[in-house]
Amino acid sequence: MKENIIKITAIIGFVAFSLSSCSKENPPLVYFPDMYFPVAYDPLMKADIAYSDHENEIPAFVKNNGATGLGPVNGTVSHDVDGVADVAMNAAMTPDQYNGGYDESKLIVASPLNPANQKKDIERGKGLYEKTCSACHGTAGDGQGPIVVSGAYSGVPNYADRQITVGSVHYVLTNGRNSMGSYAGQLTPGDRWRVALYIMSAFKGGVNPAPAATTAMPMAATTVDAKPADAANVTTSPKK
């Protein structure tokens, strides 16, 4: 009797074990399936959820062909209303690429904005300059803004001492330069050109200086109180 009980238990145990353990098609219950089958999906495409046939029923997503990345809402104002954004400018750059781009930007003596609006653009640039830049650069562009005069901050150049063009001012505003930070987050692409136009017209004798002024390009970076690291980068700037 006792032997039979052991045999029967062993048989039942074996059957239960073989039924439960070897079925790949029907894995045992999984709690939190997202943790076992993480779903990497493209928000601009219909999500393909590995463990569920359930369709997304949220109307906004259904209307969007199942994609969860929605477009801007109606009435959204474009950051680049002027349509002059240079996407490549916002990409991550190596120091060589940065310096190559800076050198190239010095050759740009005209903004991509419509020249017919230049007077208005410069006026707007003046307002933005006085709000955004003059604290350091001074309303006269001489680097004697109130922060500098107070002694709290130094190293702000007089624009007269810098070899700059409308393109290079725009480049510095977009990407920053040494202790001068980028203003890409504060000024729209078009407004960066407007401020650059204002600086050239107010402090550099005109928005389109003779291109001859740009031939002494490599000099510019070394005449400033450039940090040693910067000077080293400037001397080795193959364009990529």
Ligand code: HEC
């Ligand atoms: C916090 C102070 C500060 C503010 C605000 C500031 N700058 Fe500067 N700027 C500097 C300093 C410091 C430098 C010198 C950087 C260097 O060593 O080359 C500089 C340099 C520059 C240069 C010369 C770059 C070159 O190619 O030699 C330009 C052009 C310029 N700034 C434009 C602007 C404009 C336009 C604004 C406003 C949108 C502005 N800055 C706001 C501190 C400031």
